[in-house]
Amino acid sequence: MDIIDIRRDxxxxxxxxxxxxxxxxxxxxxxxxxxxxxxxRFRWANGLDVxxxxxxxxxxxxxxxxxAVSYDPRAQLTARALVKVMRASGVNFAVxxxxxxxxxxxxxxxxxxxxxxxxxxxxxxxxxxxxxKRIVVTCPHCYHNIGQEYGQFGGDxxxxxxxxxxxxxxxxxxxPETARMDRMSNVTFHDPCYLGRHNDxxxxxxxxxxxxxxxxxxxxxxxxxSFCCGAGGAQFWKEEEHGVKAVSVERYxxxxxxxxxxxxxxxxxxxxxxxxxxxTVTDGPxxxxxxxxxxxRLPAPVGD
Numbered sequence: 540m541d542i543i544d545i546r547r548d549x550x551x552x553x554x555x556x557x558x559x560x561x562x563x564x565x566x567x568x569x570x571x572x573x574x575x576x577x578x579x580r581f582r583w584a585n586g587l588d589v590x591x592x593x594x595x596x597x598x599x600x601x602x603x604x605x606x607a608v609s610y611d612p613r614a615q616l617t618a619r620a621l622v623k624v625m626r627a628s629g630v631n632f633a634v635x636x637x638x639x640x641x642x643x644x645x646x647x648x649x650x651x652x653x654x655x656x657x658x659x660x661x662x663x664x665x666x667x668x669x670x671x672k673r674i675v676v677t678c679p680h681c682y683h684n685i686g687q688e689y690g691q692f693g694g695d696x697x698x699x700x701x702x703x704x705x706x707x708x709x710x711x712x713x714x715p716e717t718a719r720m721d722r723m724s725n726v727t728f729h730d731p732c733y734l735g736r737h738n739d740x741x742x743x744x745x746x747x748x749x750x751x752x753x754x755x756x757x758x759x760x761x762x763x764x765s766f767c768c769g770a771g772g773a774q775f776w777k778e779e780e781h782g783v784k785a786v787s788v789e790r791y792x793x794x795x796x797x798x799x800x801x802x803x804x805x806x807x808x809x810x811x812x813x814x815x816x817x818x819t820v821t822d823g824p825x826x827x828x829x830x831x832x833x834x835x836r837l838p839a840p841v842g843d
Contacts, residue, residue, distance in 0.1 A: 563645050567654060571640045572606045580609040581636040583618050591636040592669045598633035600625070600704070601671035603685065605678040606641050607807035613814060614807035617677050620834035621701050627837050628713040630704075632675075638665055642684040648771070656692070659684070663694035674698045677828070679733035679806045687738070700734060702744040702805050702829050709750040718751055718836045726753045726832070727799040727824070729790065729813070730765035731806035739763070744805050744829050751833050756797045766790050770808035791816035795823045803829050 566575030581591075583604065592598065602621070607614040625632050643658035662685075666674075674696050676682045686698030699707075708714045728744055735741045741762045748755060760766040769786030791813050794802040802824045804810050813826040 560645075560649050560651075563649075564651055564654060567641050567643065567646060567658065571658075572610060573641065573645050574606065574610040576610050578610070579637055580604075580606075580639055581634070583608050583615040584622070584634070584636075587619060587622055589622055590633045592633045592638075595631070595633040597631070599631040599672055600633075601666075601669065601674045602632050602634050603674050603676045603681055603698075604634060604639060605676060605681045605807070607678055607811075609639075611807060611811060613811055614677075617807060617810065617828040617830060620828065620830045621675075621677060623834045623837055624705065624708070624714070624718075624830055627715050627718075628708045630708070630713075635665065635669070640665070642681050644680040644684050647684075647688070659689055659692045659694075663689055663692045666694055666696065671696060675701055675704050677701045677805075677807065677830070679731045679738070680808070683733045683737055700740055700743065700805065702747050703740065705747040705830060705833060706743040706750070709747060714833070715837060717838065718833045725756065725798065725800040726803055727756050727758055727794050727797045727801075728761070728803045728805075728829070729758070729768065729794060729809055730761055730763075731804065731809050732765065732767050732771050734805055735765050736763050744803070747829055748803060748832070751836070753803075753832070756799050758793045758797055760793065766793065768806075768809040768812040770812050785816065787812040787816040788819060791820055791823055795820060799824045801825045801827055801832070803827060803832060805829050 562575060563573035566573045570577055592601070604618055608618040640662055641658055642662060643655040646658065647655035674685060676685070676698060679700065682698055682700050685694070685696060689696065726748065728748065730741060745755060767786060768790055802813060804813065804826065805828065810826055810828060817823050817826060
């Protein structure tokens with residue numbers, strides 16, 4: 540919190556912050572997303588017939604997709620995989636579609652508290668209107684914002700990460716047996732900072748992978764002591780300060796050193812950071828979200 544307070548003073552009182560962040564701030568203010576995109580937020584679901592809250596008002600789970608799913612093609616594969624898993628498991632879900640907005644995470648981490656509070660208030664109003672019983676997210680930053688910070692603005696919600704939902708579906712026997720893989724021992728899991736370190740969710744992703752037939756090879760730094768991918772604290776939206784090597788490369792090389800063929804993740808920003816690091820590290824592991832590893836074992840829906 541001390542770092543965030545220092546950033547708040549720099550941004551709001553001194554008007555001093557990296558120039559690259561101005562783009563993200565402007566996008567959040569004007570287009571409702573740090574990508575500064577005017578494209579619809581719901582394009583990721585084209586061809587999937589994903590129900591909105593208007594089309595399915597009696598939903599049990601609201602899938603809050605987040606900006607990455609809306610504007611990053613790689614993250615969209617994670618969302619589509621989760622939809623496939625939820626459908627195969629009989630989950631009664633819905634999304635906000637075009638009514639969804641950025642949670643404001645970038646603004647708060649970068650010190651633009653005024654912008655964060657403005658966005659949080661709008662989102663709380665929307666969520667309180669639709670009254671979700673539970674909210675599932677694929678982004679740990681959305682997980683933290685909605686579950687841990689929106690209470691300050693009148694939003695009290697049960698928020699779960701998608702790996703927690705998968706763990707639950709497996710435990711309740713709702714996930715088809717076809718999702719189980721042949722036992723694999725060449726997968727390592729990277730704990731996102733805002734999932735493990737900040738919210739103590741370290742077992743669910745591992746239980747989900749184990750139940751799906753994966754024997755994990757752990758990196759030396761894992762769980763609550765995991766090493767950052769390099770995207771946190773609004774770093775994703777600015778150039779990284781020069782050092783010996785990029786943080787993402789350092790972490791990706793740790794994954795490679797385990798001998799794993801695949802590094803599993805549970806965050807769209809970790810996913811993108813490692814995909815970028817993979818371009819500079821030869822013979823590194825494939826990067827996939829946990830839900831992708833499970834969804835690819837399920838049969839394609841009829842009509843696909």
